[in-house]
Amino acid sequence: MRVVSLLASGTEIVCALGAGDWLVGRSHECDNPEWVRSLPRCSEPTFDASVSSKEIDAEVGRRIRAGEPLYVVHTDLIRELNPDVIIAQEHCEVCAVTPGDVDQSCTISGARVVSLTASCLHDVFDGISKIAAALGIEDRGRELIRCEQQRLDAVRARTAGQPRPSVVVLEWIEPAYAMGNWGPELVECAGGALALGHKGELSFGMASERVREADPEYLIVAPCGFDLDRTVREAACLTNLPWWRELRAVREGKVALADGNMFFNRSGMTVTRTAEIIAEILHGEIFGMPSHNVHWRWMGNPGATPMSPTPA
DSSP, X not given: OOEEEOXXXXXXHXXXXXXXXGEEEEXXXXXSSGGGXXXXXXXXXXXXXXXXXXXXXXXXXXXXXXXXXXXXXXXXXXXXXXXXXXXXXXSOTTTSOOGGGSOGGGGTTOOEEEEEOOSSHHHHHHHHHHHHHHHTOHHHHHHHHHHHHHHHXXXXXXXXXXXXOEEEEEEEXXXXXXXXXXXXXXXXXXXXXXXXXXXXXXXXXXXXXXXXXXXOSEEEEOOTTOOHHHHHXXXXXXXXXXXXXGSHHHHTTOEEEEOIIIIIXXXXXXXXXXXXXXXXXXXXXXXXXXXXXXXXXXXXXXTOOOOOOOOO
């Protein structure tokens, strides 16, 4: 079996199913596990993704209005790789390659295109089932889903009965975007009460003043596609907002900066770890190795440690 994955979460799922050695090509965003970076890159963005979040938003908006592509797919390379399965997504044209980006020439050999969508956790697990079915390893898919659901159940159990602090999660900075899709379920699982955003609904742009109005106990900043270091750099502009220091989360030192690329914005094998990270931020609950100062840190106080967990 030969697989080209044009979706980072799809690549994670293939590897988690024990079929990583079937991968022959990846997207420019596929980076987990680390070794997949050695695979041929079958796509590239058509814009400079290294500029600020404000500049990226402006360029993406311009391209969408002009009908210009956001990604280029290297169809000649994909033909050479001769895949049996191509994985793409149809949920968000901005986040990753969609089936519409995949030229028909890629599928002349009869490769099956598996299109994933994820607006809720059920969809994430359904994506695992779809990929497992396409690869003919359905039993592995069912076992993987069972294990991930057990991990989420463990997070729910550890945070049950604890206070549920209000939370806002920003998936973009300029303009501000509130968390949507499967994210609200992860916040709920981790013992938080999301103040902006709803389960199963798309992340949405808003005036930054909405954050001020919500005035959450915790603010998590995890921009789509940004790792922790880049989040730290980009989030500095938030301190220029005239009302920033009035926020309860700022006054109490409860603004967390996180790796949005690997965790908060990816509908693959890191969703359970994301719930664990949120539980660590909100309640000091640690699952496995601590993720503080690895996948997230407190804004303005990187050496601080998470609060102590509530005794059992």
